[in-house]
Amino acid sequence: MKSFGESKLYTFVDTAYLRGRDPVGLARQLCVGGSDIIQLRAKKKSAHEIKGLAHAILQITRSAGVPLVINDYADIAAEVGAECVHLGQEDFFDAGLSHRVQLSTLNSQLGLSSHAPEQARRAVEAGADYIAVGPVFATGTKPGRAPVTLDYVRWAAANVRLPWFAIGGITLENIDDVLAAGARRVCVVSAILNAPDVAEACREFKRRLT
Numbered sequence: 689m690k691s692f693g694e695s696k697l698y699t700f701v702d703t704a705y706l707r708g709r710d711p712v713g714l715a716r717q718l719c720v721g722g723s724d725i726i727q728l729r730a731k732k733k734s735a736h737e738i739k740g741l742a743h744a745i746l747q748i749t750r751s752a753g754v755p756l757v758i759n760d761y762a763d764i765a766a767e768v769g770a771e772c773v774h775l776g777q778e779d780f781f782d783a784g785l786s787h788r789v790q791l792s793t794l795n796s797q798l799g800l801s802s803h804a805p806e807q808a809r810r811a812v813e814a815g816a817d818y819i820a821v822g823p824v825f826a827t828g829t830k831p832g833r834a835p836v837t838l839d840y841v842r843w844a845a846a847n848v849r850l851p852w853f854a855i856g857g858i859t860l861e862n863i864d865d866v867l868a869a870g871a872r873r874v875c876v877v878s879a880i881l882n883a884p885d886v887a888e889a890c891r892e893f894k895r896r897l898t
Contacts, residue, residue, distance in 0.1 A: 808852075816850065
């Protein structure tokens with residue numbers, strides 16, 4: 689199983705982008721394409737539905753040696769045995785938490801979102817295993833949130849020693865700018881999930897990253 693430090697390409701099974709496709713089959717394509725990490729994000733599904741998806745996808749990711757991240761639900765991550773849970777600022781700090789030890793259901797690694805330097809510092813102090821830096825560009829996955837721009841990527845490259853991933857609107861057309869700003873790891877959602885060939889899109893991103 690790859691560590692976050694060794695990983696370059698972080699992808700998603702996001703139910704908002706399924707377009708009728710089987711999420712388990714999609715996870716398989718992401719693994720075949722060389723994804724290093726896969727997050728299950730299902731904003732409009734019930735906890736019961738997410739648990740069922742997580743169980744099924746975990747069989748694919750585990751056999752491929754790819755960590756599975758559960759978005760939002762530390763209890764589901766613990767119950768199914770997923771390697772990591774990812775929480776946003778609102779789910780962690782805005783919920784009154786300041787350190788991972790306060791998250792009673794945490795039984796895995798922890799990823800935290802950040803949108804500014806102070807949030808990144810807090811995430812590191814909270815004991816996160818990795819942080820997400822973004823959204824770098826405007827993105828439909830975070831409607832209404834202003835992009836943090838490449839300036840925040842440059843700041844992270846100079847100041848964050850924890851593994852971190854640039855996220856938000858990253859495509860094959862702008863990834864070179866993200867890498868030039870200092871990123872070495874990226875999260876990609878729509879540019880891969882909307883591609884006609886998901887596995888090949890993963891391969892192309894991986895080529896650019898390595």
